[in-house]
Amino acid sequence: MEPKEVVVIFAGGFAQKNGQWISRRFGDDGVGPPGSDLRMLAGAYLYQEDPSRLLITSGGRGYLDSLFPLGLTMAGVIKRELVGKGVPADSVIEEFKSSNTYSQLSALQDLALEYKFTSVLLVSSSHHLPRIEAMLKYAPGLREIEKIARTVSADEVVIKKDLSWKKVIETNYNREPLKSIIEREPSGIEQIKNGTYKFK
Helix, strand or coil, X not given: CCCCCEEEEECCCEEEECCEEEECCCCCCCECCCCCHHHHHHHHHHXXXXXXXXXXXXXXXXXXXXXXXXXXXXHHHHHHHHHHCXXXXXXXXXXXXXXXXXXXXXXXXXXXXXXXXXXXXXXXCHHHXXXXXXXXXXXXXXXXXXXXXXXXXXXXXHHHHCCCHHHHHHHHHXXXXXXXXXXXXXXXXXXXXXXXXXXX
């Protein structure tokens, strides 16, 4: 049987609320970029569009290693939230070994080769997609995943489903801390292209 289309949700920022770690929302105090809950929400919407899709939550402990309780991963947090949105737990695979964008792509390539995926949607925030696309094209060792993957803007998926998000996203992209994150992205992308980026 041909493998299902796979939707990969990239981990982003996280916050603590009521003693529980969650994907960071706009306005939350936390670690990493705010608005990362849109990636999870987009994944849930893409599943609702086609329940034959397999979802992969991607991200280990990474920069949250010293903050997360033992056994918790970014992929685990996102999976819990997806299940809370009605996605069956057996439709979600956790990729919990990676720690950054490059290692996420490398881990996904390993999964794609192991399970013979033929179509992979890489879901992340709009401002993060150019970095993913540059890595697919220029980073070492990602040729196999590049052949079968395409990027999808979580922001656009969510706005298409609920237009009220449009103004919220635009407002937050133009204020701190996202404004500074977005302004730094072209420099990192140029380093990826010219071979000076330090892949880890």
